[in-house]
């Protein structure tokens with residue numbers, strides 16, 4: 001495992017602030033997740049959106065910025081200017097993302113007004129933070145002793161997220177000033193959501209490779225191809241929506257996802273799966289995260305190619321499974337691996353909390369999905385949610401103590 005502590009103390013402390021911030025914002029997602037679980041009938045759109053973005057923006061994208069900073073800083077000596085820039089970026093990211101998430105609830109629960117206009121205001125801030133993080137990460141490549149595939153995956157993830165978030169922010173602006181984007185398709189949100197669902201593969205595979213490699217090794221052509229397939233694949237989604245050629249592009253998109261996955265399976269995914277999820281620390285999280293990555297890819301490919309482009313054949317339980325296989329199964333398991341590494345110095349704090357959370361989340365997901373598919377009820381998600389909450393609490397206490 002070559003996830004090593006960042007050598008510079010100030011950057012290491014900045015990462016602590018960032019991950020504590022992302023765990024706290026994740027609580028917004030979890031609160032509404034419990035509310036969803038206990039809601040019978042349709043969940044209001046504003047509630048789905050604040051729940052979704054609490055997890056996807058506040059927890060996952062904010063942590064992805066932290067991961068990139070961690071990877072490009074590594075064990076280098078850095079200047080006081082670098083330390084200050086990282087600290088400023090981290091605080092800006094935490095504060096802006098913390099403001100952005102609630103605006104989804106505020107903006108989508110009313111037709112117009114001042115609170116609706118906060119959505120593109122915070123959205124623009126989040127987009128600027130993402131572009132700066134992406135440019136910053138690529139700019140650090142020239143200072144690396146070895147540029148690895150993990151660097152490409154982590155920085156490429158931020159670039160992809162920055163493009164996708166820009167489209168999302170413009171959709172938010174449309175809520176204030178009316179439609180202006182030339183999007184002919186009825187599904188306007190797909191131009192943003194499709195790209196953001198795909199960028200997760202880049203972050204996830206960066207974490208899997210980072211945690212399973214023994215030591216840093218120079219990037220390889222296969223690794224670069226994997227990163228490019230997923231980056232370009234994600235980028236063609238909004239292009240297809242703007243040009244109204246979604247149906248024609250879907251098979252190409254599906255093929256790119258699959259090819260990237262095959263390369264990843266041969267390169268690294270198998271290594272994560274041969275470590276059985278026993279004991280504590282990073283490996284069990286990465287085992288489950290990788291397993292869900294494969295399931296999430298299967299569900300993704302079913303929608304993209306298995307339906308032949310006719311989304312009306314998708315069963316109603318599909319979206320709940322798709323969202324949670326990706327965001328909880330794949331991403332939350334893998335992010336807990338990273339945060340667990342950051343809090344390693346305090347691993348004795350609630351040492352029972354980590355394995356208990358791991359198993360409650362993963363068995364809870366099975367219960368959630370089983371009950372959802374068999375009886376169309378959501379209450380199984382409570383069990384999964386308790387696991388996630390325990391994980392957040394354990395990791396937060398360790399970060400505080402570390």
Ligand code: HEM
Nearest residue numbers: 030033034036037052055056319320323327378381385388
């Ligand atoms: C990163 C974390 C998460 C993200 C991004 C996320 C995302 C989503 C999305 C997109 C939906 C709407 C799915 C649809 O269209 O049907 C949803 C629904 C839901 N979420 Fe989450 N979720 C996350 C975590 C959680 C957690 C921790 C819980 C439990 C506490 C939870 C419980 C639920 C429930 C019960 C539903 C309703 C499912 C249904 O319609 O039957 N989610 N979530």
